[in-house]
Amino acid sequence: FTHQGIPYPVTMCTSETFQALDTFEARSDDIVLASYPKCGSNWLLHIVILSLENTINGWTKESPINFSYQECNFILSRFRMKQFSSPRIxxxxxxxxxxxxxxxxxxxxxxxxxxxxxxxxxxxxxFHNDVPDIPSYGSWDEFFRQFMKGQVSWGSYFDFAINWNKHIDDANVKFILYEDLKENLTSGVKQIAEFLGFSLTEEQIETISTRSTFQAMRAKSQETHGAVGRFLFRKGKIALVSGISSEVGDWKNLFRETQSQAMDEKFQECLAG
Known part of the structure; x- marks a missing residue:
């Protein structure tokens, strides 16, 4: 269904959920993790949870980390969230x-x-074609057309980027690149901890980094994410838009040259500089 011009999956979101968000009471120590779908949100969540494990005195694996996907109706409950102890994710x-x-x-x-x-x-x-109970696409070309038009779940990647890019210098906002985490995970974990005010030792940062590699997370995906784990941690490879050498991801296996050029042009049009 569409809410304020953006399409959302009916299997996860409802208009009632968005109405509830209007009166949601945030706390000053809440930690908000924002990303477009399939940009590594589970990875970032994992890093933050491990950081909290090493920060909160008395926290054990049996203690619940209080976490909610804001717009997903099967998790979100204003009343339940009120009962969560701080910090909430x-x-x-x-x-x-x-x-x-x-x-x-x-x-x-x-x-x-x-x-x-x-x-x-x-x-x-x-993700669309592998996960049961969500719509699939007949071909990559069909999905690419819909993606470029922003007619996929959660709308346009580029509109999302433009909207958040306006706040790149806000004091309470920190931007992180998936590719930077891939290149130097230890440095990324340290930056995240410093931004959130977590006091972690170098040894703790190294341990969190080791436990947050793609291989380590995939090995435990069934335990941490159940049946959907194998879909969330499919390959974990990346490629960059330009310039920096890194591990090559899946996009070159599917993108036609004309599609690559079209996305480059769209990226420059929306986010030049």
Whole structure:
């Protein structure tokens, strides 16, 4: 269904959920994790949870980390969220201006994760076609056309990017690149901890990094994510839009040259500089 011009999956979101978000009461110590789908949100969530494990005195594996995907109706409950102890983790795929106003009024810290749109699109395509109970696409070309028009779940990657890019210099917002985490995970974990005010030793940071590699997360995906784990951790490879050498991802296996050029042009049009 469509809400404020953006399509959402009916299997996960409802209009009632968005109405509830309007009155959601954020706290100043809430941690917001924002990303477009398939940009590594589960990876970022994993890192933050491990950081909390090493930060909160008395926290054990049996203790619940209080986490909610903001716009997903099967998890979100205003009344249940009120009972959660702090800090709460609020993950979301929403645009900046679609988040509850109380998040900004209470100056909650926001981590925003971005990924090369080409790899994002390929990962999203495979996710749609692999996971049961969500719509599939007949071909990559069909999905690419819909992706470029923003007619996929959670709308346009580029609109999401433009909306968040306006707040790149906000004091309570930190932008993280999937590719940077891939290149130097230890440095990324350290930056995340510092932004969130976590006091972690170098040894703890190294341990978190080791436990947050793609291989380590995939090995435990059935335990942490159940049946959907094998779909969330499919390959974990990346490629960059330009310039920096890195591990090549799936996009070159699916993109036609004309499609690659079209996305480059769209990226420059929306996010030049």
């Amino acid at each position: 609020l993950a979301t795929h929403l645009h900046y201006d679609k988040l509850p106003g109380s998040i900004f009024e209470n100056n909650a810290k926001i981590l925003v994760l971005f990924r090369n749109p080409k790899d994002t699109a390929v990962s999203f395509f495979h």
